[in-house]
Amino acid sequence: MFEYPVIDVALGLIFFYVTLSLVASAAQEWVASFFGLRSTNLEEGIKRLVGDKYAKAVYAHPLIKNLSRKDRLPSYIAPETLSTVLLEVLAKNEDGKSFVSLKADEVRALIAKLPQGAGGDVADKKDDDDLAALLSALVTEGENAVTELQEKLANWFDEGMTRISGWYKRKVKAIIFGISAVVVILTNASTIHVAEELWKNEALRTTIAAQASAAAEQKEVTALEGDNLQALKSFPIGWKEPTFSGNVAAFFTGAEWFKSIIGWLITIAAISLGAPFWFDLLGKVANLKGTGGKATEKPKKTQEGSV
Secondary structure (H helix, E strand, O other): OOOOHHHHHHHHHHHHHHHHHHHHHHHHHHHHHHHHHHHHHHHHHHHHHHHHHHHHHHHHOOOHOOOOOOOOOOOOOOHHHHHHHHHHHHHHHHHOOOOOHOOOHHHHHHHHOOOOOOOOOHHHHHHHHHHEEEEEEEEOOOOOOHHHHHHHHHHHHHHHHHHHHHHHHHHHHHHHHHHHHHHHHHHHOOOOHHHHHHHOOOOHHHHHHHHHHHHHHHOHHHHHHHHHHHOOOOOOOOOHHHHOOOHHHOOOOOOOHHHHHHHHHHHHHHHHHOEEEEHHHHHHHHHHHHHHOOOOOOOOOOOOOOO
């Protein structure tokens, strides 16, 4: 096996990043749940897809309204459900019939009668124009216009949901970056300081490398979620480390200040890559540590004449 200190230091640092990434991710999930970020992002996305006026009508429909808790909007709506509800809203507005009861000719007539910018508000005019143009492009001429329109509109919403999901992921990255900065500074989680301690302290390095190797044996990073805070206690972080000689005030006036800022920035950048990235790398490094072959013995020379 490869029993080099640098391998154990690498294992320790990667495990350090996995653990902190899980803490930041858990904090982000709490923030997202508390402020309803997923439901707010979905509502914003649906408004962009169909306009404010129709989005309001869609959310008021029982099929959507009953998906959410009291005073909370739903955080997910299936594209098929969204397609059905929007078409039902349009049919009810026209003649009160259910959309699924309409025939092909009636569906085409319904779309042809959609208001084309007839609203009094500029935003309503745009909503009407955009929706009329969308449905006109999706409706077919055959006898299966009802089901085909529902399916095509659902597929269009599915593509839209992918974009909405992308918006949320970008927001989450910004939130995690902010949370990571707070966590790193509050715990003084400096990569430079942790690396130095792992390199100098053999006992600490061996202990954390063993923990990292055990973590790497898990199939999924989610298996480590329950123990992330406990795992952090093994690392040399915090504001009461011997590095500061027990005097935090002196730390801010010495060279340690600049070194810690660099260490914090490295840690924040690493956490931003996410726990799955570091967990995957942890497995690869753990495999590297355990796959070094044993030295092969040189064959002994045989005596002349021996068989």
